[in-house]
């Protein structure tokens with residue numbers, strides 16, 4: 300029977316692995332830091348809202364696309380190499396876990412569902428949920444119009460500057476809850492909110508964003524590791540709200556009614572797969588978390604960039620007039636045919652990915668295909684339990700893949716013949732755990748952008764650079780400040 304060391308040595312020689320380049324530390328190598336320097340650097344960068352740029356700079360400083368560094372004695376890796384990403388997410392899928400920490404922190408308030416399950420349980424969740432995301436479920440854009448028209452009504456008519464970001468979060472929550480539960484939180488309806496819905500919104504937001512937590516506000520970063528009574532109360536409030544809706548839905552309709560209902564409700568679809576209330580609640584909350592802030596953040600980042608590039612905005616307006624017209628609501632098919640709009644969304648997600656870094660933990664001894672040796676072309680040995688992060692932000696900005704203008708917002712690059720970045724573009728991840736709500740998210744984003752651009756000329760009111768705000772997703776810290784002018788005749792004549 301071979302020892303672990305012998306097995307690892309055999310794997311290393313079979314695959315020809317070599318050590319990865321070390322991240323360049325500012326502390327001379329003869330001073331033992333046990334990785335504290337890397338942790339301190341990270342905290343400093345997070346505070347300065349430059350965490351993403353910092354990692355991009357680390358890759359540049361080391362002249363490598365995969366870096367090893369030490370955290371309290373353990374070797375940890377960060378990669379921006381598409382080959383490694385492909386191995387972690389697709390070809391070597393079975394070798395990787397989401398990681399104990401992520402599962403522990405997320406399942407505390409979401410329960411075990413598609414986002415937190417692994418192995419057989421995850422396969423079961425994925426298979427159960429797949430039919431709920433089929434085209435017929437997503438293509439009914441009438442659900443969107445009700446909420447988007449409320450959103451548009453709240454926009455100012457005068458020349459005031461408005462930050463769209465908070466409104467976009469309300470909009471996506473209203474849409475997601477209507478799609479999932481069959482009833483909306485209606486947070487965009489001013490003055491008439493039900494107490495239940497309001498309590499749920501507060502509790503859900505508190506649980507989603509660690510930087511809202513009371514211990515964090517009181518003690519700073521240390522607070523993130525302290526017990527949080529308010530967090531517990533909010534997690535319970537979220538569960539109670541979801542349970543109430545599920546119970547009412549079970550009581551109010553027969554299975555026959557549910558089948559005959561002509562409006563699509565995710566919860567009804569789920570009820571035909573299982574009657575287990577805990578399973579249903581966990582899956583709904585998993586999807587609500589995965590689908591709500593992500594879509595709002597994408598919209599906010601996109602509407603931050605769009606008016607800074609008036610030529611892009613006017614090209615988009617022309618495409619909308621051609622495909623949809625000045626005032627009509629777009630159909631699903633029309634949205635899917637708008638290639639320039641799709642290029643704008645890609646470009647926004649390339650520069651400002653909503654999930655800008657992610658990670659996996661090796662389940663058993665394995666290798667990464669690239670990053671070893673002085674030129675980074677040899678595989679790297681990854682012992683079981685090793686944490687490997689992949690940096691989507693840096694990957695999406697690599698000049699050797701995207702060209703010398705990789706740092707610029709230029710949607711046209713997506714329309715150039717033969718341009719296919721493959722595993723160098725992973726805004727929705729890839730492989731078996733690719734985002735299941737991708738089509739839903741893109742339809743929603745396209746719909747909102749079309750309605751906004753049909754109705755308004757949009758002007759940027761933020762001259763600063765985009766800065767990150769990291770919580771579960773990544774969004775612009777300065778919000779999305781714009782000035783809006785209503786298009787009098789829908790803009791057919793170009794008149795505002």
Ligand code: HEM
Nearest residue numbers: 413589590593594597653654726727728732734735736740
């Ligand atoms: C712009 C919007 C969105 C972005 C950028 C996004 C991105 C992602 C990414 C990167 C992952 C992979 C996470 C990982 O493997 O660690 C993911 C997974 C997932 N997403 Fe999305 N997402 C978006 C919208 C949505 C929407 C609208 C829904 C549902 C309504 C949704 C549901 C899910 C679910 C359930 C998973 C887990 C899939 C699995 O593990 O099998 N997402 N998403």
